[in-house]
Amino acid sequence: MRRASSVERGDLLTVGASRAAERLTAPGDRRNGHEVEDTTAMAIRGDAAGQAFALPTDPEPEMGAAAPRLDPARARMRRLPDPKPLTQHGPARIIAMCNQKGGVGKTTSTINLGAALVEYGRKVLLIDLDPQGALSVGLGVPAQNLDRTIYNALMERRTSLKDVRVSTDIPGLDLVPSNIDLSAAEVQLVSEVAREQTLLRILADVRDDYDYILIDCQPSLGLLTVNALTAAQGVIIPLECEFFSLRGVALLVDTIDKVKERLNPSLEIDGILATMYDTRTVHCREVFSRVVEAFGDTVFQTVITRTVRFPETTVAGQPITTWAPTSSGASAYRDLAKEVLAL
Ligand SMILES: Nc1ncnc2c1ncn2[C@@H]1O[C@H](COP(=O)(O)OP(=O)(O)O)[C@@H](O)[C@H]1O
């Protein structure tokens, strides 16, 4: 399993500012076989944390023909193996889609990775573990009106996930919906016995019915997210290619390490997924290069480009793979599915 060492990760945040400055401004520096622009003068913020990341002083994002040539994501792309057909289903690999930052593409990635896995013949269950219920809405399920949701399965011993799951318009793709009721669970779970293992325990009822169970986490590192990390074998970290995203990742990786140590030794980071990628901006490419430098092969080669097609799909209540099946967004999530299937 691909995994960044703590040394690599430590490098992400603790490398001295002067070294970072050197690395960022060295003329003719070559990375991934590509010339890195030496024109990008970087300002280093010399704050006490000694952060490694420099903010570009270049006020204008670079546009035009030069951009794809310097695209660090494209430079990493290799041919992906075609997924093998399955002869039987289950037990599922459980993956938590996790990042305590909001608006980074967790829900979008859960829906579309799920739908893409289904296209490759896998049976998939999506679990909405966010009281906002965006996953449910994004699949056209009006969860706010439902009497029984994930909340009931978590809190009531007589309610099973089988009672609360619903099928979606896509055959092979099921959903455990959530709504605002779930916000009470965070508080109520605190007094439960084995509170961190609650989700793991209830998943046992449905695990054999699926090949993948994807858990859409809420933007926090609270008890619900710890439940997701305790139940999961893998974590996918959707990461917006933006400067402030990077600091949060170190904290998330630390939390994942703690859960692995104390609650779930088999937990692995399946991959970091760059989202809202915009090849035209120097900043985005720079952030992506830093993430690859720090996490190496743990970063998926697939990147999800920023496009208005994704907000459109939420309104449509469908995955992009059915809403705009030939779009680049749909094919990106199919590529991600291939990478996940190859793990
Ligand atoms: N690649 C993308 N390009 C443009 N907009 C996106 C992309 N991915 C997600 N979005 C939009 O950004 C917003 C936040 O995404 P979402 O998946 O809900 O994030 P999270 O679950 O991490 O809060 C949504 O409106 C979504 O439609």
Ligand SMILES: [Mg+2]
């Ligand atoms: Mg979300």
